[in-house]
Amino acid sequence: MAAADKGKKAKVAEEGGSPSPWPSTASPELLQSFSKLQEIQDQLEKINVKASDEVLVLVQNFNVLRKPILVRRNEVIGTIREFWSTALITHPILGDLFSEEDKKILQHMSSLEVEEAKDVKSGYSIIFNFSPNPYFEDEKLIKTYCFNEEGKLSIMCQPIKWKDGKGTTDGNVHDKGGKRPYTSECFFTWFSETVKRDGRVDQIAEIIRDDLWSNPLRHFQEEVDAMDLYGEAEGEGDKGLGGGNEGAEEDEDGDDEEVEDDDNKEYNEKDGDGEEEDIGEDEDDGDTDADTDEDE
Known part of the structure; x- marks a missing residue:
């Protein structure tokens, strides 16, 4: 039977077909x-x-x-100042990518969008919208991920139009006249990259799409809890959320002043007690003098 199987395999091979994937030594069962x-x-x-x-x-x-x-x-x-920049910077993974200069640029970010392709499987685009700013001319920074029918990924993006003296790298060329030093982990450097590092899927894009975009409030809320911004909003009035922690510092100073006032009050009360005692002694002295006059 085994010999017959071998002969069958050989016949299939001669006819141009694929040989059986099963071991030739396997039993018929x-x-x-x-x-x-x-x-x-x-x-x-x-x-x-x-x-x-x-x-x-x-x-x-x-x-x-x-x-x-x-x-x-x-x-x-849109009614919450610096919402997206705060959510990005406080994200446990994305936050490590931002330099101090990146954070200044993000203050001009107005919104973030993730647009899926109509058929979903073809890819998606990540869009950062900016208000007019001193760093670059672009109002939108767009990075698009496209998949062909075989599932091969291609990345498309436009170079950032940096203003004079504000340039960074486009991932390949570094403008020596720029004020910002080249760093491979700079966030805006990533935005201009079109080649996957080490052949790996772009994890930054996946985090933005699947985590940050799906629920940005979760990461913004962590900042609110950490800085007690709601309490600050009540104290600062028009600053609102995301306005920094100056109000907290002022509250602390206010608390110190209240403590000092309490100490002064206690100190003055003690002085007042002393003065009352002195007045009493003076009155006693006055009575003594009066008695002396009467005796005379």
Whole structure:
């Protein structure tokens, strides 16, 4: 039987087909089990492909439902000063990428958007919107990730149009006249990179898309809790959220003054007690003098 199997393999090879993937030394019973198992796997694969197609349709439908809600979310976020820059800087992973100069640039960031391709599987774009600023001419910094039918990734972005003296690197060339030193981990350097480092998937983009964009309030809230910005908003009035911790420092100074006032009050009360005692003694002296006069 084994010889017959070998002959069958040879015949398949001669006809230009693929040889059997199963070991030639396998018993007929084992070969039959392998064959049945392969049929089952083929059936599962067909179901998996169908499921993937239907999941994409569902994702597309839910993206349509999310769109008006995301628009409303952006409108509310627009009322909170420096919301996106704060959420980015306080993110436990992304925050490590920002230099002090990057943080100054982010103060001019007005909003962030993640736009999915209509068919979802083709890719997405990450968009940073900026108000007019002294650093670059661009109002939008866009980085797009595209996947072809084979799933191969390509990255597209436009070089940042830096203003004179404010240039950074575009990932390849460093302007020696620029004020900012070249660092490979600079966030805006990443924004101009079109090649995956070490062939790995761009984790920064995945974090922005899957974590920060999905729930930015979580990371902004961590900053609120850490700096007690709500309490500061009450004390500072028009500064609102994200305005820094100057109010907290003033409150601390105020507390110190109150403590000093309490000490002065206690000290004055003690002095007052002393003065009352002196007055009493004077009155006694006056009575004594009066008695002396009467005696005379």
